[in-house]
Amino acid sequence: MNCIKCECPELNDDDEYCWNCGYPIGNFCTNDHCVLNNGDPVPCPDNASFCSACGSETTYKVEGLISPIDFKRENQ
Numbered sequence: 318m319n320c321i322k323c324e325c326p327e328l329n330d331d332d333e334y335c336w337n338c339g340y341p342i343g344n345f346c347t348n349d350h351c352v353l354n355n356g357d358p359v360p361c362p363d364n365a366s367f368c369s370a371c372g373s374e375t376t377y378k379v380e381g382l383i384s385p386i387d388f389k390r391e392n393q
């Protein structure tokens with residue numbers, strides 16, 4: 318598993334923070350009132366720019382680490 322921020326390649330699956338840059342590992346819904354939020358941040362897929370349950374931006378998107386995939390262009 319690689320850190321999305323510094324691309325450190327030596328992270329363990331159960332690490333919660335990158336040991337190289339301190340970035341929290343995982344992409345989460347930024348909406349505290351997300352329909353799936355039961356007290357913990359709602360995890361989203363690493364390539365998701367928005368939460369599929371509530372439509373709010375994800376942490377990776379807010380940080381500018383990912384942007385929406387342009388499926389139209391990819392299909393041309």
Ligand SMILES: [Zn+2]
Nearest residue numbers: 320323335338
């Ligand atoms: Zn890192």
Ligand SMILES: [Zn+2]
Nearest residue numbers: 346351368371
């Ligand atoms: Zn959400």
